[in-house]
Amino acid sequence: MAIAVGSKVPDVEVKVIRDGKNESAQTGELLGTGKVVLVGVPGAFTPTCSNQHLPGFVEHTEELFGKGVDRIACISVNDAWVMDAWGQAQGVGEDILMIGDGNGAFSDAMELTVDLAGAGLGRRSARYAAIIEDGVITSLNVEANPGVDASSCSTVLATLG
Secondary structure, eight states, X not given: OOOOTXXXXXXXXXXXXXXXXXXXXXXXXXXXXXXEEEEEESOTTOHHIIIIIHHHHHHTHHHHHHTTOOEEEEEESSOHHHHHHHHXXXXXXXXXXXXXXXXXXHHHHHTOEEEOGGGTOOEEEOOEEEEEETTEEEEEEEOSSSSSSTTSHHHHHHHHO
């Protein structure tokens, strides 16, 4: 059954960089408490992700926190080192948790994996934004077409009210 609004967020192992070390973490721990905005992107350092998608969330972190968001996280089928370097390049600071889903386990569990082999990218995450409240997905906006619309920060802000 596909992940949908009302589903519990999958609990799988991912990687994050903490104090300069590549550490294992469980998505249930990272995303399961409070109100979380999760941004799923096909690839760190790719043009749409770097120029359109993540920057909106970086620019509006204070507004998101002001609407009751406890954590903002970004996940991609990249290793944690790449996600950390991309976060530094994007200026996320401590405001956005960068999560490496290097093996695609979380994307698979969410049933949001896409085949981008034609573009030389292989199996990646779909582009999406989710709002998760105490481990339950309350909003899930997956892009049906290339670009950033349904999963944009402005759409998330409007959903948060």
